Amino acid sequence: QSIFKIAVLPGDGIGPEVVTPCLEVLNAAGAKTGGFALECQDLPAGAHEYLRSGNALPGTTLDGCRAADAILLGAMGWPEVRYPDGTEIAPQLDLRTELGLFAGIRPARLIPGISPVLADPRAEALDFVIIRESIEGLFALRDEGKVVDDREARDTMVITREVCEPLFDFSFDYTRKRKARGGKGILTCVDKANVFASMAFFRKLFDERHALNSDIEVNHAYVDATALNLVRRPWDFDVMVTENMFGDILSDLAAALVGGMGFAPSADIGKDHAVFQPCHGSAPDIAGKGMANPTATFLSGAMMLEWLGDKHNNQAAIKAGQLVRNAVDAAFKNGIRPYEVGGKDGTAAITAAVLAALETA
Amino acid sequence: QSIFKIAVLPGDGIGPEVVTPCLEVLNAAGAKTGGFALECQDLPAGAHEYLRSGNALPGTTLDGCRAADAILLGAMGWPEVRYPDGTEIAPQLDLRTELGLFAGIRPARLIPGISPVLADPRAEALDFVIIRESIEGLFALRDEGKVVDDREARDTMVITREVCEPLFDFSFDYTRKRKARGGKGILTCVDKANVFASMAFFRKLFDERHALNSDIEVNHAYVDATALNLVRRPWDFDVMVTENMFGDILSDLAAALVGGMGFAPSADIGKDHAVFQPCHGSAPDIAGKGMANPTATFLSGAMMLEWLGDKHNNQAAIKAGQLVRNAVDAAFKNGIRPYEVGGKDGTAAITAAVLAALETA
Ligand SMILES: CC(C)[C@H](C(=O)O)[C@@H](O)C(=O)O
Ligand SMILES: CC(C)[C@H](C(=O)O)[C@@H](O)C(=O)O
Numbered sequence: 001q002s003i004f005k006i007a008v009l010p011g012d013g014i015g016p017e018v019v020t021p022c023l024e025v026l027n028a029a030g031a032k033t034g035g036f037a038l039e040c041q042d043l044p045a046g047a048h049e050y051l052r053s054g055n056a057l058p059g060t061t062l063d064g065c066r067a068a069d070a071i072l073l074g075a076m077g078w079p080e081v082r083y084p085d086g087t088e089i090a091p092q093l094d095l096r097t098e099l100g101l102f103a104g105i106r107p108a109r110l111i112p113g114i115s116p117v118l119a120d121p122r123a124e125a126l127d128f129v130i131i132r133e134s135i136e137g138l139f140a141l142r143d144e145g146k147v148v149d150d151r152e153a154r155d156t157m158v159i160t161r162e163v164c165e166p167l168f169d170f171s172f173d174y175t176r177k178r179k180a181r182g183g184k185g186i187l188t189c190v191d192k193a194n195v196f197a198s199m200a201f202f203r204k205l206f207d208e209r210h211a212l213n214s215d216i217e218v219n220h221a222y223v224d225a226t227a228l229n230l231v232r233r234p235w236d237f238d239v240m241v242t243e244n245m246f247g248d249i250l251s252d253l254a255a256a257l258v259g260g261m262g263f264a265p266s267a268d269i270g271k272d273h274a275v276f277q278p279c280h281g282s283a284p285d286i287a288g289k290g291m292a293n294p295t296a297t298f299l300s301g302a303m304m305l306e307w308l309g310d311k312h313n314n315q316a317a318i319k320a321g322q323l324v325r326n327a328v329d330a331a332f333k334n335g336i337r338p339y340e341v342g343g344k345d346g347t348a349a350i351t352a353a354v355l356a357a358l359e360t361a
Numbered sequence: 362q363s364i365f366k367i368a369v370l371p372g373d374g375i376g377p378e379v380v381t382p383c384l385e386v387l388n389a390a391g392a393k394t395g396g397f398a399l400e401c402q403d404l405p406a407g408a409h410e411y412l413r414s415g416n417a418l419p420g421t422t423l424d425g426c427r428a429a430d431a432i433l434l435g436a437m438g439w440p441e442v443r444y445p446d447g448t449e450i451a452p453q454l455d456l457r458t459e460l461g462l463f464a465g466i467r468p469a470r471l472i473p474g475i476s477p478v479l480a481d482p483r484a485e486a487l488d489f490v491i492i493r494e495s496i497e498g499l500f501a502l503r504d505e506g507k508v509v510d511d512r513e514a515r516d517t518m519v520i521t522r523e524v525c526e527p528l529f530d531f532s533f534d535y536t537r538k539r540k541a542r543g544g545k546g547i548l549t550c551v552d553k554a555n556v557f558a559s560m561a562f563f564r565k566l567f568d569e570r571h572a573l574n575s576d577i578e579v580n581h582a583y584v585d586a587t588a589l590n591l592v593r594r595p596w597d598f599d600v601m602v603t604e605n606m607f608g609d610i611l612s613d614l615a616a617a618l619v620g621g622m623g624f625a626p627s628a629d630i631g632k633d634h635a636v637f638q639p640c641h642g643s644a645p646d647i648a649g650k651g652m653a654n655p656t657a658t659f660l661s662g663a664m665m666l667e668w669l670g671d672k673h674n675n676q677a678a679i680k681a682g683q684l685v686r687n688a689v690d691a692a693f694k695n696g697i698r699p700y701e702v703g704g705k706d707g708t709a710a711i712t713a714a715v716l717a718a719l720e721t722a
Contacts, residue, residue: 077555085558085561086554086558086561086564086565087554087555087556087557087558087561088555088556090555090556093556115480116480117479117480117481117592117593118478118479118480119476119477119478119479119480120478138499138518138557139556147558147562150522151521151522151523152519152520152521152522152562153519153520153558153559153561153562153563154517154518154519154520154558154559155517155518155557155558155559155560156515156516156517156518157499157515157516157517157518158513158514158515159513159514159515160512160513161511161512161513162512192606192609193447193448194438194448194449194451195448195449195451195454195500196448196499196516197446197447197448197508197514197515197516198514198515198516199516200446200447200448200514201508201513201514202514203447204447223609223610224609224610224612224613225613227588227610227611227613227614227617228613228614228616228617228621228622229617230614230617231478231592231614231617231618232478232617232621245553245606246610248553248584248585249584249585249588249607249610250588251585252585252586252588252589253588253589253591253592253614255589256588256589256590256591256592256593257592260589260593261589
């Protein structure tokens with residue numbers, strides 16, 4: 001059987017509270033399928049690590065991430081802990097840059113049993129994916145955006161061929177794989193090509209790559225219209241690919257449609273490495289209270305197993321990922337309701353329900 | 362009685378189709394109140410004007426706008442008509458820059474009778490406003506964002522003290538006036554201060570101006586979290602102020618919550634001038650078919666009358682603006698339903714219903 005080395009970065013606040021049960025669930029799924037095992041190493045990173053050591057992402061942690069087969073992250077950042085320029089400690093951004101994780105996968109799928117937020121009955125089966133470019137765009141040059149004598153500050157949106165070509169190829173490939181599993185097979189390029197030269201370039205590169213992936217149907221949409229249409233007819237979307245900042249905004253909107261951030265998993269994927277983490281933050285307001293919803297982390301873990309399985313041609317890991325997702329669905333079908341959606345089930349209850357569903361799978 | 366000179370820029374597509382009935386409605390309201398009259402001058406601008414004369418915003422049009430008391434705009438742009446760099450003809454952006462219209466007011470109010478898009482019953486009384494900074498931010502330097510030898514393209518997000526101080530002062534004032542009419546009196550600064558130096562500067566300037574407007578309660582929110590919360594609990598918002606690009610995205614999201622772009626009015630306001638226009642575009646798919654929803658234009662016209670009344674201390678104009686808004690509400694209460702929300706009422710039917718409601722007001 002294969003051993004997958006997992007770098008685990010629990011991080012701040014509720015981070016450790018959702019990562020620990022996630023590993024329990026992943027191991028339980030692995031025990032059911034056999035065929036692989038996870039070898040986990042906890043590594044420090046985040047706002048509290050910054051307070052302790054002066055470095056939010058120590059070199060040893062980064063080395064550990066590079067050496068691992070995959071990285072599982074909890075949540076990072078803490079409101080009062082800031083860099084001298086006032087921005088927040090967010091080593092997840094540095095990880096994306098350092099490891100070249102250009103493709104941020106943000107699936108939005110309504111778990112059966114969770115009430116749709118939209119009134120339209122079509123919202124009961126939401127299932128779409130936003131691919132957020134994750135290392136450039138407006139997030140490209142954090143250090144250049146300097147305040148000039150207290151009268152002006154700038155940031156630069158950068159779009160490069162070097163990053164966008166692999167991003168779009170990845171997106172076409174992702175859409176194709178999804179189609180093979182029943183997806184619509186439509187990839188929408190979301191930009192603001194009507195106003196910005198950088199975005200017109202983004203669209204041009206997308207069209208170039210489409211020419212090489214012409215089996216996939218494509219759409220073009222502006223980011224403002226997409227924000228509107230994600231509310232008016234989200235059921236029409238399949239896969240979207242967009243700039244970093246736009247993806248940040250739209251993926252939070254998408255999370256709202258499926259119940260909130262506690263239901264929003266993510267993967268940041270590059271050529272060699274990948275980080276899996278829930279989209280939510282460290283949630284200082286509920287940290288330490290056992291109230292965190294670990295669902296997004298479980299689903300991120302499922303994505304991790306499937307990604308590992310795909311990459312290493314390990315069918316058991318793929319199967320285990322599916323088992324986890326099915327167990328989550330089953331737990332919700334059995335009535336589990338996190339605080340986030342007005343329920344009374346805390347982290348422990350949700351974890352127990354998912355483990356029980358795995359057991360009987 | 363006062364004569365207000367209105368520069369009318371019907372523009373492209375459905376622009377003229379919504380502007381003409383709007384003027385009819387505004388004049389009817391004025392006839393009811395007396396005390397003012399509108400003197401309108403049609404001026405050419407837009408994509409078709411660009412095709413005709415090579416200039417989307419001719420100097421004579423700009424002069425006419427400067428000489429007017431207010432500017433009423435329909436819609437501009439046409440998909441196939443583009444500048445050589447691939448971006449769209451959007452003279453409304455040039456107008457904002459030329460006339461220094463820094464404050465883009467984008468109210469989102471659910472008209473009684475329109476079905477809420479959200480399942481939660483609290484969505485029945487949505488009423489909040491987004492103030493979009495409208496001359497800088499990511500839209501600041503359109504010409505600098507050049508493609509460098511087909512490998513890279515950039516745009517710059519610029520935040521200046523010069524623009525933000527009046528923007529925030531305007532926003533505090535707006536929130537205060539709204540409070541006097543029953544608003545919550547809460548102003549939320551929406552940014553991404555956790556990541557970007559420009560956005561941390563935006564927040565810092567906001568806090569500085571808050572110190573001088575401490576009667577108004579404030580909140581801070583990140584743009585991604587705001588996209589989520591506009592779906593999860595939009596009823597908690599009162600007034601928001603945000604960067605240009607963020608405001609573009611969030612105001613479309615907000616429009617979706619109240620029925621679509623045909624229900625979303627706007628005003629772009631500066632020190633001396635103001636443009637009033639519906640948020641929707643020229644809608645090539647329905648242009649010429651009599652299907653356009655003129656509601657957003659009527660509501661923009663109402664904002665124009667109120668703004669003129671406020672500025673020139675003309676109570677009749679303020680009253681006329683309110684009459685228009687009430688007539689719109691009455692028409693919808695009487696069952697008017699635009700195509701946009703699945704109804705069968707075209708521009709003429711909606712206009713007739715609003716005029717009839719005005720008549721009996
Ligand atoms: C924490 C923050 C810096 C981060 C981002 O903006 O990318 C988060 O919002 C996310 O979506 O991963
Ligand atoms: C037409 C377009 C350039 C414009 C903008 O982005 O500002 C529009 O979307 C708007 O919101 O007024």
